[in-house]
Each structure stands twice: as C-alpha cells, then as structure tokens.
Amino acid sequence: MKKIAVVLSGAGYLDGSEITEAVSLLIALSQAGAKVTCFAPDIELSEVNHLKGEATSAKRSVLQESARIARGHVQNLNLLQEKDFDGLAFPGGYGAAKNLCNWAEKGAKCDVNPEVRRVILDFYNASKPIAAICIAPVLLAKVLGDKKPTLTIGNDPATIAELQKAGAVHEECPVDDYISDRETKIVTTPAYMYDDARPNEVFAGIFGLVHELVEWA
16 A cells, blocks of 8 residues: 655635545555655644635634644644655645645745645655645755756746746646656646636546656655
8 A cells, every 4th residue: 555645735725725626636556555644844824714805814723724634634744755756746626835835925936835846845855756736846946946847837928937937847738648658757737727627627637636646656
C-alpha cells in the first residue's frame, strides 16, 4: 500500500482548500488503494465570507479548518517527514496561494511557508513524486523553479506569466487531463483554474493525476 501525504490549507476555495478538489483527491487516492494522511500548517488565515465573496475581520486556524475536510484526522505540517511517505499532494483553492505562500499578493516574488518549502524539497530530493492541483502548482514553481519543472495552471495569461517568472515551464491542459513531468516526478492538473469547469471534469483530471502519482510512488 502506497502512503501519500496530502497538505491542506483550510476549508473553502476563497480562503482555504477547494473542497471539491480536496475530496476528489481523497476519493481517487482511496480508489487507488493508497493510505492517506492529511497535514496542514498550524497558522491563522483571514476569513472570507463565501456567500458574498468578501473578506471579514475574523481569523481562523488553518489546521482546524482543514480538519473539516479530513474528518478530524489531520496533523500539524511540522510533523510530516518524507521518510514516512511515498508521495505528496496539494489540492488547490486560494488557501494554497494565501496560506501556504503569499502568491496571491506577490506572485512570482512570493514567500513560501518554511514548512511547505521544507516538505517540497525533502520529497523532491528523495526523488518521490509530487502532485499539485489548480493554483497549487505555484508552490512547486517557486520552490523548484531552478529545476525548470513543467506544470499546468490553466489558461490565464497573467497567471501563466507569473509561473514562468518563477522558473517553471507551462503547458496548457484541459480540465479533465493532467500534465506529467517525468524528470522532476511532478504531476499537475488545472481543475478550477477554469471557472466553467464541471465537478465531473475536475474529478476526471484529478483521477488521472492520482493514477500517475501512485504509479510513480
């Protein structure tokens, strides 16, 4: 049984993990027979009212919010050790660009959470596969840009330009497909980077991504 670590960034696409993407990832990993352990950083997030799409003054815990998706079974990211797992995966949602790094604010000049950076480098240096969904590939572009990984981030020209500034090579990809970079062992899928994506299309892309991740693991 392959052991996969999933890093969440909260619950809700505007300020945390995109729930359809996160659940699709967990279901696909279960179908593939993988054993999944969820992690999240123990930091604060700035809440967004998902009904109105507006920021509020409330602060929430990324770790506690992630527990909503993981049914309470989530650990502090600082406990994640590469030696205990065969692969690593990041669902999307603005939390990946706001809580795991500050790409939403600074783009290619962003800073990545130190624990997120550590984990990515540990898995990469151990030649273990990494999957990233939706906006989450920006984490890999920023941390591994000097390796020139081939990633997909949808088809928005501005986002693609920033990804390339970070050092990554971009390849456009349909919602229901994925991009594999066998040299870096990175697999990505655009998911809700396409605003008109349907849930079944998002799941299809993630299902393919997971098949590749588990096969490499």
